[in-house]
Amino acid sequence: MARKNPHVEEADENNIEVGKPKDWAAGIPGIYHSMQPALKHMGVGRTGKTLLGLNQKDGFDCMSCAWPDPGHRKTFEFCEQGAKAVTWEATPVLVSREFWADNPVSELRGRSEYWLGMQGRLTEPMYKPAGEDHYRPVSWDEAFSMIGSKLQGLDSPDEAVFYTSGRTSNEAAFLYQLFVRAYGTNNLPDCSNMCHESSGWAMGQTIGVGKATVTYDDFAKADLIIIMGQNPGSNHPRMLTALEEAKEAGCEIVAINPLPEAGLMRYKNPQTVKGIAGHGTALADQYLQIRLGGDMALMQALSKRVLDAESKRPGEVLDHDFLREHCEGLDELKAHLAELQDDTVLKATGLGSAEIDGLAERYLRAGKVIITWAMGITQHKKAVPTIKEIINLLLLRGNIGKPGAGASPIRGHSNVQGDRTMGIWEQMPRPFMDALAKEFSFEPPRESGVDAVEAIRKMRDGGIKVFVAMGGNFVAAISDTHAAEAAVENTEMTVQISTKLNRSHTVTGQEALILPTLGRTEIDLQESGPQFVSVEDTVSAVHASEGKVNPVAPGLLSEVAIVTRLARATIGSRIDADWTGFERNYDLIRDHISHVVVGCEEYNRRIREWGGFVLPNGPRDSRTFRTPTGKAMLTVNDLELVERPAGTLILQTIRSHDQFNTTIYGHNDRYRGVKKGRDVVFVSAEDIAELGLADGQSVDLHGVYGDGAERVMRKLRVVSYPTARGCAAAYYPEANVLVPLETVAEGSHTPVSKAVIVRLEPSSG
Numbered sequence: 001m002a003r004k005n006p007h008v009e010e011a012d013e014n015n016i017e018v019g020k021p022k023d024w025a026a027g028i029p030g031i032y033h034s035m036q037p038a039l040k041h042m043g044v045g046r047t048g049k050t051l052l053g054l055n056q057k058d059g060f061d062c063m064s065c066a067w068p069d070p071g072h073r074k075t076f077e078f079c080e081q082g083a084k085a086v087t088w089e090a091t092p093v094l095v096s097r098e099f100w101a102d103n104p105v106s107e108l109r110g111r112s113e114y115w116l117g118m119q120g121r122l123t124e125p126m127y128k129p130a131g132e133d134h135y136r137p138v139s140w141d142e143a144f145s146m147i148g149s150k151l152q153g154l155d156s157p158d159e160a161v162f163y164t165s166g167r168t169s170n171e172a173a174f175l176y177q178l179f180v181r182a183y184g185t186n187n188l189p190d191c192s193n194m195c196h197e198s199s200g201w202a203m204g205q206t207i208g209v210g211k212a213t214v215t216y217d218d219f220a221k222a223d224l225i226i227i228m229g230q231n232p233g234s235n236h237p238r239m240l241t242a243l244e245e246a247k248e249a250g251c252e253i254v255a256i257n258p259l260p261e262a263g264l265m266r267y268k269n270p271q272t273v274k275g276i277a278g279h280g281t282a283l284a285d286q287y288l289q290i291r292l293g294g295d296m297a298l299m300q301a302l303s304k305r306v307l308d309a310e311s312k313r314p315g316e317v318l319d320h321d322f323l324r325e326h327c328e329g330l331d332e333l334k335a336h337l338a339e340l341q342d343d344t345v346l347k348a349t350g351l352g353s354a355e356i357d358g359l360a361e362r363y364l365r366a367g368k369v370i371i372t373w374a375m376g377i378t379q380h381k382k383a384v385p386t387i388k389e390i391i392n393l394l395l396l397r398g399n400i401g402k403p404g405a406g407a408s409p410i411r412g413h414s415n416v417q418g419d420r421t422m423g424i425w426e427q428m429p430r431p432f433m434d435a436l437a438k439e440f441s442f443e444p445p446r447e448s449g450v451d452a453v454e455a456i457r458k459m460r461d462g463g464i465k466v467f468v469a470m471g472g473n474f475v476a477a478i479s480d481t482h483a484a485e486a487a488v489e490n491t492e493m494t495v496q497i498s499t500k501l502n503r504s505h506t507v508t509g510q511e512a513l514i515l516p517t518l519g520r521t522e523i524d525l526q527e528s529g530p531q532f533v534s535v536e537d538t539v540s541a542v543h544a545s546e547g548k549v550n551p552v553a554p555g556l557l558s559e560v561a562i563v564t565r566l567a568r569a570t571i572g573s574r575i576d577a578d579w580t581g582f583e584r585n586y587d588l589i590r591d592h593i594s595h596v597v598v599g600c601e602e603y604n605r606r607i608r609e610w611g612g613f614v615l616p617n618g619p620r621d622s623r624t625f626r627t628p629t630g631k632a633m634l635t636v637n638d639l640e641l642v643e644r645p646a647g648t649l650i651l652q653t654i655r656s657h658d659q660f661n662t663t664i665y666g667h668n669d670r671y672r673g674v675k676k677g678r679d680v681v682f683v684s685a686e687d688i689a690e691l692g693l694a695d696g697q698s699v700d701l702h703g704v705y706g707d708g709a710e711r712v713m714r715k716l717r718v719v720s721y722p723t724a725r726g727c728a729a730a731y732y733p734e735a736n737v738l739v740p741l742e743t744v745a746e747g748s749h750t751p752v753s754k755a756v757i758v759r760l761e762p763s764s765g
């Protein structure tokens with residue numbers, strides 16, 4: 001099955017083509033584009049097995065995002081992005097031994113993420129000794145014994161850090177955190193630290209649970225859905241089907257976003273006749289092109305209008321019963337919002353009063369409201385208070401804990417929420433730790449471990465010597481690329497458990513190991529037979545996922561197998577855990593999950609039920625709020641504007657249509673009209689003129705942070721684009737060179753990836 005390594009053409013950034021942005025998403029090109037790459041690489045049989053198995057009840061869970069599956073599945077329950085993710089993983093192109101011999105690490109470092117990812121799947125464990133520039137094959141046993149002895153030899157378990165990306169299954173995640181805690185540390189940062197941490201933080205403090213308070217079916221029951229800081233057309237495409245269904249049932253939709261995103265404007269559903277033949281469904285009834293970071297002011301302004309309406313029509317506007325019985329802090333909120341100045345709101349949001357009035361009226365008209373959000377909200381300095389203001393607005397009219405209403409952070413990685421449920425967090429709460437201690441008769445460490453940003457700082461300062469990653473591409477995903485790379489290079493050993501090559505394999509500690517693993521599409525055969533794993537989506541539905549195609553290479557180990565063997569090599573029989581048994585039969589892992597994780601009782605039985613089950617959620621199910629007072633908290637949050645010195649712009653870093661995080665599938669951003677390259681910066685025509693630049697010109701982006709470090713991104717093509725005034729956008733992960741490590745969201749410590757102050761200067765040469 002193996003083929004020769006492909007010739008991969010790097011993009012020539014001088015040939016970028018810029019056309020008109022689209023104002024609709026999906027439709028025929030959606031399906032057409034989704035089938036094309038699969039057929040090309042995989043052949044008809046493998047394509048059929050993977051794509052038809054996607055999101056089916058007896059198939060595997062799509063790894064492209066955490067959007068839930070509807071109860072009623074279609075034969076093609078996937079989107080273009082899912083098809084790309086599956087093809088990228090299931091491709092039978094393999095990284096060969098010759099590849100490693102031909103390519104020194106120092107040269108691989110100069111390659112783009114696109115080129116690295118296109119080299120194919122990793123097939124055998126590789127080791128780069130200290131002082132050498134090449135990886136060479138090692139046996140699995142050698143690999144585990146090297147890592148085990150290294151970890152045993154550290155002065156303290158806190159000198160090691162264990163990162164997790166969000167694709168890891170519940171079973172692997174549960175064992176991984178068990179191993180790490182039995183080894184003796186809580187150093188368990190994850191991609192969530194860079195993603196929805198702010199949501200968990202804000203919701204935990206206000207309503208007692210960091211997860212969505214809605215189920216899939218609530219979307220079709222809502223009167224109004226407000227979508228903030230999210231680009232579902234590219235990043236959660238199947239959400240558009242749910243929005244279309246809601247729309248057809250009479251729901252209004254409002255989008256709040258500095259960019260006019262195609263997927264929020266109009267949707268042509270490729271699975272309906274109307275979508276194929278007609279104009280599709282108009283989605284957003286109102287589109288507020290807000291200034292970056294303006295959402296907190298907007299939420300406050302809306303809540304203030306709700307309170308003003310109540311003053312005019314006492315007893316008719318607020319949900320008084322709900323507020324009395326379930327909430328605290330109304331008087332303080334009223335007093336605080338009474339002080340809110342209109343001109344501050346207009347400055348912060350860049351919106352007009354009429355627009356805000358219009359949205360307030362919609363909100364007041366609607367009996368049931370859902371607010372969804374993603375990275376445009378969570379990756380700001382004031383992300384946590386912004387989300388608390390979203391909760392305020394919802395609570396005022398009882399929009400939490402009733403059908404068709406709720407708060408809905410839309411998570412990113414397909415199992416990032418499940419990984420957290422299974423204990424991947426540097427600061428798991430006490431009840432979880434107690435249950436873990438009891439189940440495995442050991443005393444886990446209790447002090448918090450490091451989060452993602454803190455891990456980089458400690459590597460930089462020499463306090464962390466070993467870095468282990470369960471998936472992901474940490475060095476590219478974290479902020480301040482150059483600082484992050486120097487920090488990782490300051491370690492003694494890096495270990496990456498991965499499916500495919502990425503930048504994190506090329507920026508290493510003195511010694512480095514790559515442990516190749518099975519992907520979710522593949523059959524996972526163990527001694528007791530084929531295994532399935534389980535995952536949790538963004539609305540807390542837990543279900544099984546079982547691979548359908550043969551592994552791309554013999555000898556690949558599953559993530560579960562890798563963790564059990566790491567544990568055996570490092571801690572042996574230090575705790576009462578049957579590591580060998582876990583690898584043979586994943587039911588044994590699920591038995592332990594049943595005892596430790598609240599809501600997962602009888603896991604083995606319930607996970608086998610058709611479609612799985614939904615985890616309990618106090619606010620959603622019974623308006624129960626596990627806060628210190630037992631009430632939902634209305635909170636007072638001080639407004640702070642994102643200041644923009646004259647001559648600068650506020651830059652956000654976004655995903656194109658052809659990428660999954662740091663994985664670059666291609667060089668087009670179809671809906672935004674950009675083709676054949678990624679080195680662009682989107683700026684409004686007015687700002688281009690004001691800065692004395694020209695559309696199409698080549699510019700350098702200089703970070704303006706003032707800590708003395710030089711942060712520059714060179715040779716970007718200016719693209720005139722109708723984004724909000726004073727704002728700009730460039731693609732992540734490349735733009736991470738501009739995001740200072742020290743700029744993090746208050747409380748959650750998420751890097752501020754959506755508000756980087758930059759100066760644009762004509763490129764020299």
Ligand SMILES: Nc1nc2c(c(=O)[nH]1)N[C@H]1C(S)=C(S)[C@@H](COP(=O)(O)OP(=O)(O)OC[C@H]3O[C@@H](n4cnc5c(=O)[nH]c(N)nc54)[C@H](O)[C@@H]3O)O[C@H]1N2
Pocket residue numbers: 064065066081195228229230231232234235236256257258259261290291292293294295374375376377380411412413652653654655656657659660661662754
């Ligand atoms: N195909 C594909 N699917 C994915 C991913 C992928 O890379 N590719 N990534 C996955 C992951 S891990 C995640 S977290 C999600 C990410 O999903 P998104 O959050 O949709 O991803 P981003 O590209 O970061 O888009 C941020 C959006 O917020 C808007 N925005 C930025 N700042 C602000 C602001 O201050 N206010 C408001 N109101 N809006 C703002 C931007 O214009 C943009 O539309 O998608 C997941 N799904």
Ligand SMILES: Nc1nc2c(c(=O)[nH]1)N[C@H]1C(S)=C(S)[C@@H](COP(=O)(O)OP(=O)(O)OC[C@H]3O[C@@H](n4cnc5c(=O)[nH]c(N)nc54)[C@H](O)[C@@H]3O)O[C@H]1N2
Pocket residue numbers: 164165166167168191192194195196375379412413470471472473474476477478479497498499500501502517518519520559653654655660661662663732733735736739753
């Ligand atoms: N500037 C800026 N930075 C950001 C963001 C942003 O919007 N702007 N977004 C942030 C967000 S939301 C996130 S979630 C992070 C993402 O950070 P990460 O999760 O660390 O990054 P990914 O790009 O998703 O990781 C891709 C790699 O995972 C490996 N992989 C894929 N599938 C599997 C699997 O099944 N098992 C294993 N073991 N490995 C696998 C492959 O080797 C692949 O190269 O980035 C964050 N960084």
Ligand SMILES: [Mo]
Pocket residue numbers: 191194195196411412413
């Ligand atoms: Mo994410």
